[in-house]
Amino acid sequence: MFHMPSMGMMLVLAAFGLILFGKRLPEVGRSLGKGIVEFKKGLKGIEEEVEQASTESKPEVKTLPEQKFDPYTGKALTPGYKYDPYTGKPVEQSGQPQADTEQPVESR
Numbered sequence: 691m692f693h694m695p696s697m698g699m700m701l702v703l704a705a706f707g708l709i710l711f712g713k714r715l716p717e718v719g720r721s722l723g724k725g726i727v728e729f730k731k732g733l734k735g736i737e738e739e740v741e742q743a744s745t746e747s748k749p750e751v752k753t754l755p756e757q758k759f760d761p762y763t764g765k766a767l768t769p770g771y772k773y774d775p776y777t778g779k780p781v782e783q784s785g786q787p788q789a790d791t792e793q794p795v796e797s798r
């Protein structure tokens with residue numbers, strides 16, 4: 691459908707360009723060249739930023755120690771509690787779980 695312009699068509703286009711731009715043709719070429727150079731500099735700057743961001747060391751994520759909080763007051767639960775007021779489960783003390791000392795009530 692489309693093909694490369696023939697030599698005759700190229701000469702007609704060149705003549706049209708000379709007539710249209712005349713003495714400004716070198717100036718147009720110079721500004722076009724400067725635009726291409728600026729575009730390449732911009733691409734190079736973006737590539738450097740991406741490379742720098744990918745080589746930077748990622749910040750170390752610090753985690754807080756496991757601690758339970760009272761949902762009503764927002765204060766940390768002290769180890770003196772036997773049961774968690776939110777869940778009702780026994781609170782672990784000294785890294786060992788507490789045994790449930792309550793006896794189940796039989797229903798009659």
